[in-house]
Amino acid sequence: MVFIGIDLGGTNIAVGVVSEAGSLLAETSAKTLAERPYKEIVKDMAACVMKAVTRAGLTEADIQSIGIGIPGVADAEQGLVLNCTNLGWINVPLREEMQKYINKPVFIDNDANVAALAESYFGVSAGYKSSVMITLGTGVGGGIVINGRTWTGAHGRGGEIGHMTLVPDGAPCTCGNNGCVERYCSATALIRLGKQECYSFPNCGIMQKAGGNINKVNARTVIDAAKEGDASALRVFNSFVKYLALTINNITSSLDPDIIVLGGGVSHAGDFLLNAVAAELPRYQMFKALPIPKLALARLGNEAGIVGAAMLGK
Amino acid sequence: MVFIGIDLGGTNIAVGVVSEAGSLLAETSAKTLAERPYKEIVKDMAACVMKAVTRAGLTEADIQSIGIGIPGVADAEQGLVLNCTNLGWINVPLREEMQKYINKPVFIDNDANVAALAESYFGVSAGYKSSVMITLGTGVGGGIVINGRTWTGAHGRGGEIGHMTLVPDGAPCTCGNNGCVERYCSATALIRLGKQECYSFPNCGIMQKAGGNINKVNARTVIDAAKEGDASALRVFNSFVKYLALTINNITSSLDPDIIVLGGGVSHAGDFLLNAVAAELPRYQMFKALPIPKLALARLGNEAGIVGAAMLGK
Numbered sequence: 261m262v263f264i265g266i267d268l269g270g271t272n273i274a275v276g277v278v279s280e281a282g283s284l285l286a287e288t289s290a291k292t293l294a295e296r297p298y299k300e301i302v303k304d305m306a307a308c309v310m311k312a313v314t315r316a317g318l319t320e321a322d323i324q325s326i327g328i329g330i331p332g333v334a335d336a337e338q339g340l341v342l343n344c345t346n347l348g349w350i351n352v353p354l355r356e357e358m359q360k361y362i363n364k365p366v367f368i369d370n371d372a373n374v375a376a377l378a379e380s381y382f383g384v385s386a387g388y389k390s391s392v393m394i395t396l397g398t399g400v401g402g403g404i405v406i407n408g409r410t411w412t413g414a415h416g417r418g419g420e421i422g423h424m425t426l427v428p429d430g431a432p433c434t435c436g437n438n439g440c441v442e443r444y445c446s447a448t449a450l451i452r453l454g455k456q457e458c459y460s461f462p463n464c465g466i467m468q469k470a471g472g473n474i475n476k477v478n479a480r481t482v483i484d485a486a487k488e489g490d491a492s493a494l495r496v497f498n499s500f501v502k503y504l505a506l507t508i509n510n511i512t513s514s515l516d517p518d519i520i521v522l523g524g525g526v527s528h529a530g531d532f533l534l535n536a537v538a539a540e541l542p543r544y545q546m547f548k549a550l551p552i553p554k555l556a557l558a559r560l561g562n563e564a565g566i567v568g569a570a571m572l573g574k
Numbered sequence: 575m576v577f578i579g580i581d582l583g584g585t586n587i588a589v590g591v592v593s594e595a596g597s598l599l600a601e602t603s604a605k606t607l608a609e610r611p612y613k614e615i616v617k618d619m620a621a622c623v624m625k626a627v628t629r630a631g632l633t634e635a636d637i638q639s640i641g642i643g644i645p646g647v648a649d650a651e652q653g654l655v656l657n658c659t660n661l662g663w664i665n666v667p668l669r670e671e672m673q674k675y676i677n678k679p680v681f682i683d684n685d686a687n688v689a690a691l692a693e694s695y696f697g698v699s700a701g702y703k704s705s706v707m708i709t710l711g712t713g714v715g716g717g718i719v720i721n722g723r724t725w726t727g728a729h730g731r732g733g734e735i736g737h738m739t740l741v742p743d744g745a746p747c748t749c750g751n752n753g754c755v756e757r758y759c760s761a762t763a764l765i766r767l768g769k770q771e772c773y774s775f776p777n778c779g780i781m782q783k784a785g786g787n788i789n790k791v792n793a794r795t796v797i798d799a800a801k802e803g804d805a806s807a808l809r810v811f812n813s814f815v816k817y818l819a820l821t822i823n824n825i826t827s828s829l830d831p832d833i834i835v836l837g838g839g840v841s842h843a844g845d846f847l848l849n850a851v852a853a854e855l856p857r858y859q860m861f862k863a864l865p866i867p868k869l870a871l872a873r874l875g876n877e878a879g880i881v882g883a884a885m886l887g888k
Contacts, residue, residue, distance in 0.1 A: 419828065546751050
């Protein structure tokens with residue numbers, strides 16, 4: 261038996277056939293064309309699944325389950341997509357619609373949860389009883405895994421670490437709230453603060469890395485300049501690290517997982533980021549003498565979305 | 575078979591014999607005399623247990639297990655007290671020491687976790703899959719219960735909601751950190767802010783409730799004055815409610831439990847507090863359209879410490 265994993269994004273649908281041991285046996289993909297009615301998108305998802313299964317030399321009978329990672333909030337029990345901004349979906353009965361084409365167990369979960377699950381099966385958090393993955397990208401996602409299962413919470417909000425409040429009455433967030441983690445710990449935050457530095461210090465290292473064009477400032481230009489010790493870039497980077505350390509303390513003082521995994525685009529800063537956060541953590545932890553979770557960088561790449569979704573059916 | 579529950583406090587040791595159904599069959603207590611060596615305290619705890627068992631008309635053979643709630647951080651797996659400020663205990667082998675006197679399974683957990691467990695067995699959160707209890711007292715405690723078990727975390731910090739950071743670089747906390755929840759949402763915070771109002775407005779309702787003596791300002795005088803619409807008291811109360819709503823959002827956006835229970839001394843403000851927090855919550859929740867956890871007041875009284883500790887062995 262094989263496990264189907266679907267990574268449903270705003271741009272692409274990526275489908276994989278995954279073995280019990282986590283090997284990707286075959287893949288297919290299609291454009292999401294998000295503006296279409298959801299029924300057409302699900303029809304294409306099902307077609308992709310069958311194409312991938314055929315490529316793997318298998319048939320529908322070999323499918324154990326279908327897992328779908330969505331960029332939004334799911335009701336895992338009911339198999340609904342409650343809210344998915346990228347796709348404009350509200351209360352979409354995704355499981356029911358998929359089962360019209362392929363009558364197998366269908367599991368739905370948030371994409372950050374799914375990535376955390378992949379790491380806990382085949383990545384850096386494998387073997388730990390509990391883990392939290394923080395995905396540092398355009399926004400900040402989060403995934404909680406306990407005993408090999410994602411913790412989606414009672415209302416599909418579980419692991420929405422990017423929307424924990426870090427600064428009361430702070431910067432407004434797209435979620436309608438203020439001061440959310442993702443205003444301070446995302447690539448978007450690095451870019452926003454990086455541009456501010458460029459306005460104040462037009463000769464700063466960030467501006468140089470961006471070739472003198474402020475519109476080319478991105479997370480990487482900021483981090484590369486920080487690695488070279490540029491004062492402006494370090495101000496931005498240190499602020500990011502401080503807020504990330506505070507966020508990690510808030511996870512430690514509530515869930516206290518065995519391990520916290522940093523993933524997403526910004527985590528490609530690698531040990532430069534990891535070491536900076538590890539050095540800052542003790543400053544923001546309660547009771548300094550107590551042990552704290554292990555901190556590590558995500559190990560899996562883009563395939564985590566497919567593999568993690570597949571593992572929803574395990 | 576019966577379950578022994580021990581509520582170990584800085585002042586008193588309270589012991590109860592609890593039936594399967596949660597009835598308190600017999601109780602005993604003794605002074606903790608916290609400055610003594612821990613071995614003497616544990617010896618008295620064991621003596622209290624045997625006295626209570628005898629009072630219930632039972633013998634040691636009837637004991638299923640002994641559960642102990644401690645005012646500190648426990649390593650539940652190893653049966654250690656990692657840190658207990660009130661008692662001055664660090665790395666005390668409480669299980670091992672207790673088993674020298676009574677050779678039964680011994681479970682140890684934080685007192686706030688234990689109170690949350692009691693509510694989830696016999697109180698307002700009974701029947702829910704997941705719950706978080708916030709204990710609003712001198713400090714702020716927290717307890718997470720999932721599927722009838724306390725979630726103590728991987729390093730004993732699970733549910734330490736009082737030490738999540740609410741205000742980066744905020745008011746210094748006894749834990750060595752800054753801006754912790756318990757600086758803003760405890761009886762201590764109500765008193766601190768209440769006294770400030772009394773200094774600024776010596777004729778305010780808080781001062782009147784305190785009989786004109788600022789040293790008599792306590793959580794109750796502030797809340798009673800707020801109930802009567804006093805402007806100073808409402809400023810204090812509204813700040814408390816706002817920070818509590820922010821804390822609840824942080825719990826919702828990470829753990830997202832079925833129900834959040836407010837307990838501890840300040841929760842005796844009752845519906846006045848509950849309704850104010852419920853009204854403020856939507857303002858501090860991400861994605862306003864999504865469902866949020868149910869909010870309720872704790873139902874059990876002082877016996878929760880004993881009964882919850884007993885249920886650790888269930």
